[in-house]
Amino acid sequence: xxxxxxxxxxxxxxxxxxxxxxxxxxxxxxxxxxxxxxxxxxxxxxxxxxxxxxxxxxxxxxxxxxxxxxxxxxxxxxxxxxxxxxxxxxxxxxxxxxxxxxxxxxxxxxxxxxxxxxxxxxxxxxxxxxxxxxxxxxxxxxxxxxxxxxxxxxxxxxxxxxxxxxxxxxxxxxxxxxxxxxxxxxxxxxxxxxxxxxxxxxxxxxxxxxxxxxxxxxxxxxxxxxxxxxxxxxxxxxxxxxxxxxxxxxxxxxxxxxxxxxxxxxxxxxxxxxxxxxxxxxxxxxxxxxxxxxxxxxxxxxxxxxxxx
Numbered sequence: 012x013x014x015x016x017x018x019x020x021x022x023x024x025x026x027x028x029x030x031x032x033x034x035x036x037x038x039x040x041x042x043x044x045x046x047x048x049x050x051x052x053x054x055x056x057x058x059x060x061x062x063x064x065x066x067x068x069x070x071x072x073x074x075x076x077x078x079x080x081x082x083x084x085x086x087x088x089x090x091x092x093x094x095x096x097x098x099x100x101x102x103x104x105x106x107x108x109x110x111x112x113x114x115x116x117x118x119x120x121x122x123x124x125x126x127x128x129x130x131x132x133x134x135x136x137x138x139x140x141x142x143x144x145x146x147x148x149x150x151x152x153x154x155x156x157x158x159x160x161x162x163x164x165x166x167x168x169x170x171x172x173x174x175x176x177x178x179x180x181x182x183x184x185x186x187x188x189x190x191x192x193x194x195x196x197x198x199x200x201x202x203x204x205x206x207x208x209x210x211x212x213x214x215x216x217x218x219x220x221x222x223x224x225x226x227x228x229x230x231x232x233x234x235x236x237x238x239x240x241x242x243x244x245x246x247x248x249x250x251x252x253x254x255x256x257x258x259x260x261x262x263x264x265x266x267x268x269x270x271x272x273x274x275x276x277x278x279x280x281x282x283x284x285x286x287x288x289x290x291x292x293x294x295x296x297x298x299x300x301x302x303x304x305x306x307x308x309x310x311x312x313x314x315x316x317x318x319x320x
Contacts, residue, residue: 013225015144020229021239022150025260028305029229030147031058036315038074042142045075049128050149053078060307079131091203125157133214151243158250161215221253229258232279241289257293261300
């Protein structure tokens with residue numbers, strides 16, 4: 012069992028249910044576990060029937076939950092560029108709000124849900140408070156952009172660092188002329204941009220380390236969902252993310268005398284066979300279909316019984 016587990020997949024397949032059920036099962040086994048929702052359309056609180064916010068909340072013994080604040084990562088990242096603008100101002104270069112925004116968006120679009128998710132991931136990767144951390148990620152497109160974001164941000168921050176160094180050299184030259192060597196600023200101190208780059212590099216390393224991270228794709232036994240899952244696994248492997256498991260949710264186990272249910276079960280069996288054939292190297296877990304919404308700890312415990320945790 013890796014320390015970090017990420018669940019991903021298309022919208023509406025039950026990622027939150029499976030992620031939360033995993034967290035609950037781990038907690039019952041004695042692991043201090045945190046479930047992190049990085050999906051901007053948070054439903055973690057609904058799943059556990061407990062108010063959840065931007066700070067970890069204890070749901071039950073050894074189980075915590077947190078819903079990443081969509082604005083927190085954006086604010087943190089933008090503040091770095093505002094600090095850079097202040098350095099520009101000190102050097103006699105004034106930037107207005109539009110120019111700061113243009114500089115900021117060179118690295119990442121403001122309001123990015125992926126940036127908030129990445130900030131949340133970085134926060135809990137560096138924390139030793141929990142034994143296991145389970146991430147409920149946003150739908151497929153968001154997840155793939157999230158995986159690309161550390162490199163995108165690194166390019167933006169590299170440009171910002173280069174600009175900052177240029178400005179500091181100019182400021183130091185001016186101060187040396189006016190005040191002598193004592194007027195120079197130290198340039199060997201780690202800047203906020205340097206710290207952020209190192210933090211993002213650490214996230215990238217952890218996401219690609221099979222000793223630390225396992226990515227599990229959640230899907231449902233339907234043709235379109237299977238195809239999207241196959242594409243997602245291919246793309247995750249291109250990012251060198253360790254994909255380990257397919258979790259197929261909403262499987263009909265006993266169709267009974269219902270003709271419609273039997274027909275649907277036949278379709279599901281074909282979908283499951285296609286998954287096994289196309290990705291034979293991945294573990295495949297099936298979770299039975301349940302009528303109605305799967306909410307509350309009792310229902311989640313039933314789901315957890317079908318997961319290898």
